[in-house]
Amino acid sequence: MIAHKFIKEKMKEFQVRNYLNEILKNVGYSHVEIQKVPLGTRIVIYAAKPGLIVGRKGANINEIVETLKNKFNIENPQLEVKEVEVQELDPQIMAERVANQLYRFGVSRFKAIGHKNIERIMKAGAIGAEIKIAGKVPGKRANYWRFFAGYLPKCGQIAQTQVLKGFKAILLPPGIVGVTVKILPPNVEMPDDIKLKVEEKKVEVQVESGELTKEEKEEMEKEEERLKQEELEGKTNGNNKDERAQKNE
Numbered sequence: 232m233i234a235h236k237f238i239k240e241k242m243k244e245f246q247v248r249n250y251l252n253e254i255l256k257n258v259g260y261s262h263v264e265i266q267k268v269p270l271g272t273r274i275v276i277y278a279a280k281p282g283l284i285v286g287r288k289g290a291n292i293n294e295i296v297e298t299l300k301n302k303f304n305i306e307n308p309q310l311e312v313k314e315v316e317v318q319e320l321d322p323q324i325m326a327e328r329v330a331n332q333l334y335r336f337g338v339s340r341f342k343a344i345g346h347k348n349i350e351r352i353m354k355a356g357a358i359g360a361e362i363k364i365a366g367k368v369p370g371k372r373a374n375y376w377r378f379f380a381g382y383l384p385k386c387g388q389i390a391q392t393q394v395l396k397g398f399k400a401i402l403l404p405p406g407i408v409g410v411t412v413k414i415l416p417p418n419v420e421m422p423d424d425i426k427l428k429v430e431e432k433k434v435e436v437q438v439e440s441g442e443l444t445k446e447e448k449e450e451m452e453k454e455e456e457r458l459k460q461e462e463l464e465g466k467t468n469g470n471n472k473d474e475r476a477q478k479n480e
Contacts, residue, residue, distance in 0.1 A: 247303055251276065254295070258283040261315050261323045271307025274299070279324045281312040319355035322397030322412040329362060329410045330401040338368045338405060345378035352380075356417040359383030366408035373406075383415050393419045 244265050251263050259279030266273045278284050285292050292310055299308040318324045325348060332344045345362050352360040359381030367373055384390040397412045 243303055243305070247274075247299065247305070250298070250303075251295075255284060257327075259318075259324055259327065260284070261321050268309070271309055272305050273309045273311070275311045275313060277313050277315050277321075279315055279318050279321075281314050284312050317355055319351050320357060320395075320414055320416055322395045322414045323399070324397070325352060325362075325414070326397040326399035326410045326412040329364070329412070330399040330408070333364070333368075333408060333410070334401055334403060338366075338403060338408070341368050341376065345376065349378045349380050352414060357381060358415040358417055358419060358421075360415070361411075361413045363411040364408065365411070366403070367405035368408060371405075381415070382421075383413060389415075389419065389421065 247265065248263060251260070255276070255278070261277040261279065263277070264273075264275040266275075276284060286294075292312070296308055296310055299305045299310075315321050315324060329344060329348050332348075333341060336344065341364055345364060349360055349362050359379070361377065361379040361383050363375055363377050365373070365375035368376060383394065393415065395414045395416060397414075399410045401408055401410070
């Protein structure tokens with residue numbers, strides 16, 4: 232019974248996501264978070280332009296809430312709309328942006344659109360990004376064009392769990408064109424990213440202070456006497472040399 236209940240809730244959540252994807256497909260919709268709370272179900276919608284989703288005096292929000300209650304039997308849905316902070320790092324928003332630019336400027340400028348948007352993603356701080364435009368672009372046969380920059384893994388755990396993906400399909404005069412965007416955000420820690428920590432070792436020199444011992448004093452006195460003797464001998468040798476030089480003259 233618990234398994235059937237769990238599957239039923241997941242199916243309802245899947246239907247809600249599809250419904251929101253359909254009605255919010257052209258207003259900068261990114262993704263949705265659905266959470267169970269004690270007072271009902273909390274639904275957070277992330278979008279590039281929250282004002283378009285809310286509508287005038289909250290008309291769109293009220294309509295969505297009524298649909299969630301009547302069609303999907305969600306008790307007390309608490310709807311909230313949040314703006315995406317960095318839109319260039321959201322793959323769904325970027326896929327919709329590329330598709331809208333293709334619709335506006337035509338498929339003949341698809342290269343400029345791809346390079347410009349991949350540059351914007353990388354300037355936002357992404358580790359790597361890829362934009363793939365598939366369809367009859369620009370010829371009569373279906374093909375795909377790939378624009379990429381940075382480092383973007385294609386396999387492994389990072390590619391499956393950390394790489395964000397977005398897709399948008401749009402109908403153009405040549406036919407349906409699909410735009411796929413993949414982004415590796417800057418907060419991902421790569422397993423092959425090695426950082427070396429250099430620790431500075433401090434050398435402490437300890438100076439012991441105190442009075443000299445008797446033996447040390449005797450050694451110092453002997454050293455002073457030896458230095459004085461060498462000075463006297465040096466002076467005597469110098470005087471002898473001067474006397475000899477005078478006699479020779």
